[in-house]
Structure formats: C-alpha cells, structure tokens
Amino acid sequence: MATFQLARVQKSGGLTTELVESLRAEILKGNFKTGDKLPSSKIIEQQSGVSRSVVREAIAQLKAEGLVDSKQGVGVFVTSKKNTQSFQITKAEFESIHNAIQILELRMSVEVEMGAMAAVKRSDDQMQNITNCMLNMENKISQGEDSIAEDFAFHKAIADASGNPYFRRFIDYIGSGVIPAREMITNYENGFGSDKLLAVIQEEHRQICRAIESQDSDLARASIKAHLGNSIKRHSQIEESFNINQEQ
Amino acid sequence: MATFQLARVQKSGGLTTELVESLRAEILKGNFKTGDKLPSSKIIEQQSGVSRSVVREAIAQLKAEGLVDSKQGVGVFVTSKKNTQSFQITKAEFESIHNAIQILELRMSVEVEMGAMAAVKRSDDQMQNITNCMLNMENKISQGEDSIAEDFAFHKAIADASGNPYFRRFIDYIGSGVIPAREMITNYENGFGSDKLLAVIQEEHRQICRAIESQDSDLARASIKAHLGNSIKRHSQIEESFNINQEQ
DNA sequence: TTATATAATATTGGTTAACTTTTAAAGAAC
C-alpha cells in the first residue's frame, strides 16, 4: 500500500473541510494512485484524530467530486477517470488558501506569456480597451467602491489582446472562481491597510499597461510576473498567519 | 419558505444517493431558488425518513457539487450554481491545425513556468523519474516504435516535479487531447524524415533534462520554450503548406 | 488432496443519542 501521512487536522473552517483537503492533496500528489484503496475509515479516524462521521462526510464530498468511489464491505478506491473530460477546479479548492496559491501559480504561468503575446500582437483598439479597464478600476478605487470586477476585466482585456482565444477562455474560467475567493482575502486585509494595497495593485497595473503599450514583451512578462507574484506572496503571508494563530 | 415534498426514500442504490438525487432535483426544478434556505437537517430527516448522518452526507455531496453552501448556526443555502462551468476544449478543436497551434501556445506558457518550478523544487526521485521517462522514449525510438505515450509521460513527470498538482492536472487534460491530434502530424511528417525529427525532439528533451537536473530554472524555461516553440513552428509550416495546396 | 460449505473478520452503510459551537433574534438594561 502507498505510504501516507495525513496532517492531524486542526480546527479552522471545519474538520470535514480540512480532511477533504488533506485527502484530496494526497490523491493529487500521487500518494494514492488510480485504483488504489484508501485506508479504511477506522485508520483515517486514528491518523487524523477525528470521528467517523467526519471521515464519512469527507469521503462523501470526494465521491461527489468524482475523485473516489466506495464499495460496501470492501473499501474506498481512487477513481481512474479523474480528469480527462475537462479541466475543472472545485469551489472548495478555490476557497482554500493553500490551493488558491497553487492555482495562482498556474494562472501566473499563463498570464505571463499571455501578456508577452499581447505586447507583440495588440491592436490599437485592444490597447485602448486595456487602458479603459485600468481607468475604470482607478475610478472605483478612488470612490472607495469594490473593484474586483474591474480588476478581472483588466486581465480579460489583456487576454483578448493576445489574439489567442484560449487564453481568454482560460482566464474566464480561473477568474470566475477567483472572484468569490478574493472577497475573503480582501476582508482579511482590511485590517492592515486595504487602501494602500489597492494603490500598489493599481501601480502594478499601470506598469503592465505601459509595457504592453510600448510593445515590450520582456517588460510585460516581468511586470505581470511581479504583479501576480506579489499576490502569491500576500496569500502566503495569510496562510502563515493562519498557521501561527492555530498553533497558539 | 419554499414548498417542498421529498419522496420518502427507499433502499435502492444507497439512501444517501437517493436523498442527494431527490434534493438536487428539487433545487434544479426551482423549488428552491438561489439564496433560499433549505429546510433544517431535522426537518429533512422527518420528511425523508432517514437518519441525520444520511442527511449530512447528502448535504456534504451537494456542497462538493457547489450546489449548496452551509453556515453553522444558520442553515444550508442554495448557491448561484454558476460555478459548475469548466475549462473545456472539444475534440474538433484539438484536431484543427489552426486551433492546435493556439492550444500549443497556451500549453507552452504553462509548461515553461512548470519546468522552471520543477528545476527549483524537484526531489532526486522526481529527477530520476524524469530521466527514466526520457530513456524510455529513447528506447522506443531506437526500436522504431511509436513513442507518443512516452513523450507525454516525460512532460507529466516534469509536472509532478513542479510540486504543484494543478500543473499535473492541466497537462493531463491538455495532453490527452493532444495525443490523438498528434498522430495526424506524425503521419504528415513521415514524408520528410520522421526519424530526423524524432532525433531533434529527443535532443530537446535531453536539454530540458539537463536544465532541471542542474536546477537551472532559466535554462529550463529556455529549453522548454525552444522545445514547444519548435513544435509550434512545425505546426505552422504544415498549416501553411495546407493553405498553399488549397490555393492551387 | 481438492473442492465446497461455513465461520470469522474487515469494511462500508446506516441508526440513534448526546454534546459543542455558532449564529440570529428576542428581551432586558441603560
């Protein structure tokens, strides 16, 4: 059997949620391969230190995700088909900070090249659209209103300028999941200066704009990498502070 | 509150499954609208005649589907189930050369950063796996056999070494669509030296291997970019030659 | 010895009941 080591779940967002994420991570990491039998409920109970109900609910969620299947009297098995029909990320994944960071890494890899392509291929109209989106966001911020949708629109405008519709489709998909998750972050960050943060983000946007406007693909790459890299850093800090709070 | 009438579930395929389907049907039928609060566990127990655990597991599954969300002390609410979208590329798209080029561009953007991360984060075991995949492909080629699956495995091994499961999921999805499309290309290229082409590809793979082995992320980026960039070039040439043939 | 029935065991499925934590709402105090 595959070796495995579940983190002893701690209270934060519900035991079931924690266990779901822990198990899903193990499966996705490959510690349980397709067709493998998961440890029995009893063993998972002991390893994770939770009750049977929690384990059963966690398994129920993974079943609904199509990641595992169970047979009475036998065990729970990792599904074979996993993900060849579509690329899909569940809502719960978007809302977990740890997963959100990894999703951001994927998103960053796409947007970096997307921005470089936009710098090379953009039309004047597309450039105007990008600029407008940036200004829209600036207005919202100066009025103290929520600017998440405008931020999203800015990135979509760059996707359009890349001339490759698959970039746009990818951003559409990833972004729609990121939006609700981001509200959590924004709420968290209100504590230590959300205005200042928005000013930083806006300056990053301006730099991206300039790079694409001057058709400098290397600068576009660098500025988008910096922009999303900073976002990843902020998420990491939140994750760390959560861990510290838990250990108290 | 919305009116509802759950069928009294009977044993057939599992009580939980029955209840999940019953509740999902009610929601999809519109008997519970977006934002509505579902009846409490207790009431569902009574109406459907099952125990609390079954109700809770059913709710857990619906949560995983993104159809509902629960708040402790308040209730379970129907979500704006728009999140059931997914990133999907049809078979026809994969098989069109023009789209295949654009899909390759998306794939390249992901693999470039994925390779850079793999170079930094890889374990020795993961490196060994990458090397093995490369050697497997080499063997297949020298024996004159098809090596598409081994090529795919090589890229997946790098995805695993990146430590980010979303890279692996993305490559799994994109790659599974690319495989059938690639047969077409290979067949086409048989005309002007498939052996020579495979030797080139293999040399590119060796270079990627070396970059990740020496943990040089910049070199990894460059070598993967070259590798997939060349693939894009070949596709472009085929596209052009098709166009020329059509114009004749 | 080999084939088959039987019993023991392990595992998921399901029930029940009690307890904990969170939330919202109703009152009480100011």
Add this chain to the structure above:
DNA sequence: GTTCTTTAAAAGTTAACCAATATTATATAA
C-alpha cells in the same frame, strides 16, 4: 434608541451500536 444578555435554533462533532457485503481462513466431505 442603543447596547448588552439571554435563549433558542441550527449546523458541527462525537460515540456506540447494528446491518450489509466481500474477503479470508477454516473445517468438512468427497
């Protein structure tokens, strides 16, 4: 009217139990 306190309702969690099912070991018969 505002703020604090109490209280009830709801989801979250635990524990102990029984039922159904599949595997495995064991005993029995040919």
